[in-house]
Amino acid sequence: MTTLEVLRFAVRGLSANKMRSFLTILGILIGVAAVILLVAVGEGSSQSIQSRIQQLGSNTLTVMQSFNGGGGRGGGFAGGGGGGGTGPRTQARGLTLADAKAIADKSAAPSVKSVSPVVTAQSSTATYEGASHSIGQMVGTYPSYFEAQNKQIAKGVYFYDADVLAARKVIVIGQTVVDDLFGTVDPIGKQISVNGVPYTVIGVLKESGSSGFQDGDDLAIAPLPAVQQTLTGFGNLGSIIVQATDATSADSAQSEVTAVLDQRHGITGAAAADFRILNQATLQETVSESTQTFTVLLGAVAAISLLVGGIGITNIMLVTVTERTREIGIRKAIGAPKGAILGQFLAEATMLSLIGGLLGVAVALIGTRFTIAGVTPVLVPASIALALGVSVGIGLFFGSYPANRAAKLRPIEALRHE
Amino acid sequence: MSPVLEIQDVTKVYGEGEVVVRALRGISLTVERGDYVAIMGASGSGKSTLMNIIGCLDVPTSGRYALDGTEVGRLSDAQLAVVRNRRIGFVFQSFNLIPRMSALANVELPLAYGGLKGAERRRRALAALDQVGLAERVGHQPNELSGGQQQRVAIARALVTSPTLLLADEPTGALDSHSSADVLAIFDRLSRGGRTIVVITHENDVAAHAKRVVRLMDGRIVEDHRLAPVDGPPPLKREVAGR
Numbered sequence: 001m002t003t004l005e006v007l008r009f010a011v012r013g014l015s016a017n018k019m020r021s022f023l024t025i026l027g028i029l030i031g032v033a034a035v036i037l038l039v040a041v042g043e044g045s046s047q048s049i050q051s052r053i054q055q056l057g058s059n060t061l062t063v064m065q066s067f068n069g070g071g072g073r074g075g076g077f078a079g080g081g082g083g084g085g086t087g088p089r090t091q092a093r094g095l096t097l098a099d100a101k102a103i104a105d106k107s108a109a110p111s112v113k114s115v116s117p118v119v120t121a122q123s124s125t126a127t128y129e130g131a132s133h134s135i136g137q138m139v140g141t142y143p144s145y146f147e148a149q150n151k152q153i154a155k156g157v158y159f160y161d162a163d164v165l166a167a168r169k170v171i172v173i174g175q176t177v178v179d180d181l182f183g184t185v186d187p188i189g190k191q192i193s194v195n196g197v198p199y200t201v202i203g204v205l206k207e208s209g210s211s212g213f214q215d216g217d218d219l220a221i222a223p224l225p226a227v228q229q230t231l232t233g234f235g236n237l238g239s240i241i242v243q244a245t246d247a248t249s250a251d252s253a254q255s256e257v258t259a260v261l262d263q264r265h266g267i268t269g270a271a272a273a274d275f276r277i278l279n280q281a282t283l284q285e286t287v288s289e290s291t292q293t294f295t296v297l298l299g300a301v302a303a304i305s306l307l308v309g310g311i312g313i314t315n316i317m318l319v320t321v322t323e324r325t326r327e328i329g330i331r332k333a334i335g336a337p338k339g340a341i342l343g344q345f346l347a348e349a350t351m352l353s354l355i356g357g358l359l360g361v362a363v364a365l366i367g368t369r370f371t372i373a374g375v376t377p378v379l380v381p382a383s384i385a386l387a388l389g390v391s392v393g394i395g396l397f398f399g400s401y402p403a404n405r406a407a408k409l410r411p412i413e414a415l416r417h418e
Numbered sequence: 419m420s421p422v423l424e425i426q427d428v429t430k431v432y433g434e435g436e437v438v439v440r441a442l443r444g445i446s447l448t449v450e451r452g453d454y455v456a457i458m459g460a461s462g463s464g465k466s467t468l469m470n471i472i473g474c475l476d477v478p479t480s481g482r483y484a485l486d487g488t489e490v491g492r493l494s495d496a497q498l499a500v501v502r503n504r505r506i507g508f509v510f511q512s513f514n515l516i517p518r519m520s521a522l523a524n525v526e527l528p529l530a531y532g533g534l535k536g537a538e539r540r541r542r543a544l545a546a547l548d549q550v551g552l553a554e555r556v557g558h559q560p561n562e563l564s565g566g567q568q569q570r571v572a573i574a575r576a577l578v579t580s581p582t583l584l585l586a587d588e589p590t591g592a593l594d595s596h597s598s599a600d601v602l603a604i605f606d607r608l609s610r611g612g613r614t615i616v617v618i619t620h621e622n623d624v625a626a627h628a629k630r631v632v633r634l635m636d637g638r639i640v641e642d643h644r645l646a647p648v649d650g651p652p653p654l655k656r657e658v659a660g661r
Contacts, residue, residue, distance in 0.1 A: 338495060412476050
């Protein structure tokens with residue numbers, strides 16, 4: 001018996017019961033396709049989250065005021081607003097422009113490339129010729145913010161240090177704001193009023209897309225003193241964006257910033273800091289870890305369906321062996337060795353799972369070309385190899401019990417079987 | 419040269435205790451090369467059990483059985499499979515062809531299990547089919563053949579490995595008289611060609627073709643009658659020739 005013959009027998013056996021073979025194959029197909037697709041979806045969402053984080057700027061630290069777990073306002077994630085220092089801990093000091101300047105001192109913090117103090121105005125409404133729009137994020141900052149946060153200009157220009165020093169009321173706006181206020185009109189050079197104060201639009205930001213629940217394009221950026229003058233007042237900063245010199249120095253920058261602020265805020269040893277530093281790299285690590293868990297979870301669910309498909313193979317092969325007991329008897333009577341019978345049924349089972357696996361890969365390949373639940377799936381080549389390998393393994397494993405039963409049949413009893 | 423079959427005091431007991439069935443109660447039988455033996459007996463006489471033992475499908479409870487000089491009782495399952503493949507050709511009452519396989523593929527099957535490769539296998543299978551007069555129908559599947567034709571395919575399959583012994587179990591039991599005559603004619607021809615044949619039957623017509631008739635009753639041989647010499651032609655043919 002050559003391998004080719006064993007395969008020919010197997011094909012013949014499978015084609016004898018096309019519907020049954022098809023349904024069994026379908027079980028494996030769904031399992032394999034599900035594994036590949038769901039892993040691709042997991043990978044896709046993980047990559048899109050990663051790229052969003054990268055869009056926020058790499059090598060950056062965000063220094064925020066911390067209320068030290070002091071109740072409801074412990075977060076302050078989106079920038080606690082200009083009216084900081086109102087936390088429950090009266091001795092906690094908010095971040096000030098002086099803090100930012102201290103961090104920018106090259107001798108104290110050599111790993112820091114740039115420092116951008118940030119204030120964020122709450123509920124600011126922009127109007128232009130009757131159209132009005134509530135800006136999601138009204139940011140007052142320094143020009144270095146653009147580079148640190150990876151905000152690029154699509155049209156027009158950034159504002160410069162001179163604009164900051166002069167507290168000029170110029171503004172760079174995101175695409176959502178442009179769409180709402182101007183429609184198709186070119187916004188550059190036009191004057192809009194934010195909460196009644198006129199600002200001149202000098203630039204439009206490149207679209208960054210929405211990151212989940214927040215529209216990344218619904219923002220406006222203006223020089224820090226202008227925003228403080230007109231919207232937030234000269235209180236504490238919302239946050240300070242610190243850019244490290246390069247990706248590897250983010251950690252040392254963090255410790256330098258911590259040292260500077262500890263000293264300025266009089267924090268020693270045991271006392272809890274009244275600020276906290278969000279490290280983009282750490283964030284990225286954490287997020288990628290959690291998305292990986294998510295991907296594994298999806299894969300596990302899909303693997304269960306693959307397992308069910310495998311049990312389907314056992315089931316159908318058991319039926320086949322029972323049905324073909326007489327044939328097995330005949331084959332044994334004319335001298336088929338145990339191995340040949342075993343091989344035939346194993347080959348049938350493996351063929352079922354292999355065909356199912358290949359079709360499953362095909363379906364998954366087609367499926368990953370579409371966007372699934374808002375996620376563009378990213379095919380993981382290893383998942384294809386794994387799913388295929390596992391499906392063949394399943395054929396061998398789940399087929400071995402029925403095949404063994406067939407091989408062990410005694411010819412005399414098998415021949416008597418009707 | 420050792421005899422094809424050498425059975426000594428073989429017994430076969432099924433079941434245990436209350437329900438014990440003694441199918442064979444001590445059978446001794448020697449079949450020489452070239453002989454054509456009909457084993458007769460009513461149902462329940464033990465002839466099917468004897469056939470299973472001769473065909474190496476079953477093992478005796480006690481006694482010795484040598485096929486072509488090989489002691490069968492000592493062989494493993496794998497070796498028994500080889501013996502069935504090389505030394506015995508089976509012909510069953512119900513043909514037992516494998517469905518959905520062409521006549522040619524059915525005949526090739528024992529050679530495939532014997533490890534013979536493509537072209538040679540095909541050549542021998544075609545020759546065997548030609549021998550039973552079915553050269554024209556090699557591509558047909560069993561359900562496209564008549565009963566007589568199916569049985570001839572089965573005979574071709576039994577012959578294709580050139581076995582020491584052709585073992586037939588009621589080969590005409592499921593056939594009409596015309597097909598039966600065809601099959602028996604093939605057996606006669608094979609016997610004249612020197613093939614050793616053992617036929618299990620309960621029909622006198624079939625037994626009349628054999629050179630020797632062994633009658634079983636209740637698991638024992640009750641009659642052993644020779645109709646023609648071992649090295650001569652089968653009896654009916656001689657009569658026909660002499661007439």
